[in-house]
Amino acid sequence: MKGLSIIASLALVLTGCGQTAQPNATTTANTQAVENNVPVSGGELTFALATSPDTLDPHRSGLAVATRVYRTIFDSLVVQLPDNSIQPWLAKEWSISEDGKTYIFKLRDDVKFHDGTSFNAEAVKFNFDRVIAPETKASNSLALIRPYKSSEVIDEYTIKINLETPSAAFLGNLSQAILGIASPAAIQKYGEQFGQHPVGSGPFTFVKWNENAEIQVARSSAYNWAPSNVENQGLAYLDTITFKIIPEEATRIGSVQSGQVLAGETVPPQNVLALKNDQQLQLLEVATEGLPYTLFFNHRREPWNDPKARKAVQLAVDVDAIVKTLYLGTYPRSWSPLTPGTFGYDASLENGIQPDLAKANTLLDELGYRPGADGIREKDGKKLTLRYVDRSPNREKRNDIAIIVQQQLKQIGIAVEIEITKDIATVIHQNGAYDLYGNSQVNSDPNALRQFYHTQEAGVSRLTLSGLSDPELDQLLEQGTVEMDTEKRKEIYKKIQHYIIDQASIIPIYVFPYTVAASKKVKGLKFDALGYPLFNDVSLEKD
Structure with missing residues (x-):
């Protein structure tokens, strides 16, 4: 066995490292202010969410807000720090x-779930086997755990995990x-309702x-x-956190400004400057x-299975x-299938695609689509129509993107039909x-x-968003999973990014900066390596 070096118990304040989870100057100043205060136990943090979670079952949720x-x-087996190192948890x-292909984990022997049952190797095996079980209908968790094959309980606090292939991403x-x-006891007790009655071992229990x-x-x-990405290694300071679900932007941020809630996420761009200058x-x-936020073409449907049709849209948007x-100016534009902070990001794609309506029209002419009396192109008696589906509510102004795309594509004779739905699971997946x-x-x-x-993999009922099926791309994606040499792996992902953009498989739009507006009474709010808020260190300043 080849040991992985372990750095034990590293206390870290997440003020950014490299390109990962980098707070702005406002955050840094606030963090420095917190360091001069002794956290006070007690109180309720009210935190406004922009949308409602789909479920609180982590293995079944696909939404960042649920996370x-x-x-x-x-809690998780390990924690990733901003420098991308993996540390114990x-x-x-x-x-x-x-x-x-084989991992052996030695587990803590002092951890209890909120229902009083013990965390151990059997619990880990139960969880991971559950993710890959078809009846779970796992969402993003299934993609993350692959190429997991099986687990073996060596003893109460030692587990052996077997993979189908090596994976540079697995840990x-x-x-x-x-x-x-x-x-496991709670999952068995609540069954399909576990997502409404979640039980873990984290710093807070579900109420x-x-x-x-x-x-x-x-x-x-x-x-x-x-974990070592928070300072407070013991009991949380807050008595409770109440996540208020407030989709309407003005209401959510207005609630923070009025003091009705102490913190609120996803600050609208038009409010950013005012909040930076607000002394309270x-x-x-x-x-x-x-x-990044990306518009995916569905390669399963005509004419969008033709790269010329996709390229025309890419050039017109x-x-x-x-x-x-x-x-x-508050959201950076995206150029790649990956965000700039992600391993392997290829900056050479930046500024590579520029609007070109003349070329877009030429491509549609070559495909045989001719403008009709109303300006919409037709072929064989059928209008060139693009069905654009988006989710309700209007998170991050995404519904507004659909309207602008509709206006832009009309210029080259494409009619865009917009459907806004809450039932993404049925319509899309x-x-x-x-x-x-x-x-x-x-x-x-x-x-x-x-x-x-990747081509739709066996045993996965949820459709891939792109509908792509290309052996050349599949091979690159599979190589990227197993390649352990850092430089070689970077080159693989550069090729993948170029392929996706060159084939006009997507239109990257923006990189999402996660923002939180909070009262200055809120101290110690930090973020993990992926940009999710951590509440272990949060305390409330007394009036």
Whole structure:
């Protein structure tokens, strides 16, 4: 066995390292102010969310907003730090076999789930086997855990994990909240309702969920195994956190400004400057990693299975105009399938695609589409129509993007039909009833691309967003999973990024900066390596 070096118990304040989770100057100043104060126990933090979680079952959720809640409830085997190193958490140490297909984890023996049952090797095996079980209908967790094959319990606190192939991303993926460890007893007790009654071993325990209104968690009375990316290794300072669900932007931020809630996420671009200058508030901002907000073509549907049709749209959509109009310089434009902070990002793609309506029209002419009397192109009696589906509510002004794209594509004779729906699971992931759909994903490794661009893998009922099926790309994505040499792996992902852009498989739009507006009474709010808020160190200044 080849041991992986372990750096034990590293206390760290997340003020940024490298390109990961870099707070702005406002955040840094606030953090320095917190360091001069002694945290005070007690009180309720009210935190406004921009949307409602789909479920609080980490293995079944696909939404970042859900992760912000259940990260308070669930712990992970390991933690990833801003320098991308992997450190102990529920696992004390581990070793990896020479062929990279076997991991042996030594686990903590002092951890209890919130229902009083013990965390041990059997619990880890139960959780990981559950993720890959078809009846779980796992979401992003299934893509993260692959190429997991099986687990073997060596003794009560030692587990052996077997992989189908080596994976450069596997250990880092285990740090993510969607592979957090839940109580097996609670999963068996609540069954399909576990997502409404989550039980983990984290710093906070679940209290209640009033649908579309609020979710409340309370301080765990026995927490003593925090990861090294927080200072407070023991009990949380807060008595409770109440996550208020407030989708409407003005109401959410207005609630922070009026003091009705103490913190609120996803600050609208038009409010950023005012909040920076507000003496009663602080603005916290952190870069997110993974896949930027991206418009995916559905390669399963004509004519978007033809690269010329996709290229025409790519050349007609003015992304700069969209980003400047809607985000007022607060959201960076994206150029790649990956965000700049993600391993392997290829900066050479920046400024590579510029609007060119003449060329877009030429491509559509070559495909045989001719303008009709109303200006919309036709071929064989059928109008050239693009079905653009987006999610409700209007998170990050994404519905507004659809309207601008509709206006821009009309210039080259494409009619855009917009459908806004709450039922993304059926329309997108089950039926694939779209030509263009926007999505993003927070992730720490470029292996995340495999979930979106690889040929539909056996045993996965959820459709890939791109619908791509190309043996050349599949081979590159598979090589990226198993390649352990850092430089060689970077080159693989550069090729993948170029392929996706050159084939006009997507239109990257923006990189999401996660922002939180908070009262200056809120002290110690930090972010993990992926940009998710951490509440272990949060305390409230007394009046």
